[in-house]
Amino acid sequence: MFVAKVTGSLISTQKVATMVGFKLLIVEPYRIEPKERQSLTTTGRTFVAVDTLGAGIGDYVILTQGSSARLTxxxxxxxxxxxxxxxxxxxxxxxxxxxxRD
Known part of the structure; x- marks a missing residue:
């Protein structure tokens, strides 16, 4: 698992039937800034993730990847x-x- 920030959404009108109705988000993994350890900083990567919780742009989320993503x-x-x-x-x-978040 890792922390990521929601930076956008993705709309796909044509997809496999099992994916219909699922919200897709663009997320950017973050890590603790190594020197001061007082802020989060981007890793410079982006992913598309399925959202089942209702996260929005600007939210930090917990993301799981790989085969673990299919265990919910x-x-x-x-x-x-x-x-x-x-x-x-x-x-x-x-x-x-x-x-x-407050």
Missing amino acids: PETKTLPIDAVVVGIVDKVQVDEGTVYS
């Missing part, structure tokens, strides 16, 4: 590689708050 009840029959499994409320590192 909603995604077990989908041909996917990444899924949002949580919406982040707060990130704390070294007793400090790096991110808070």
Whole structure:
């Protein structure tokens, strides 16, 4: 699992039948900034992920990838590689708050 920021959405009107009705998001993985460890910083990569929770642009989410993405009840029959499994409320590192949704 890793933390990612929702940066956009993807619309596909033609897709396999099992994917109909699922929201697709553009997500960008983030990591703890290594020097000060007081902020999140991008890894420079992007993914398309299935959203089953209702995340929106600007939200930080917990993402799982690979075969683990097909282990939720909603995604077990989908041909996917990444899924949002949580919406982040707060990130704390070294007793400090790096991110808070509030």
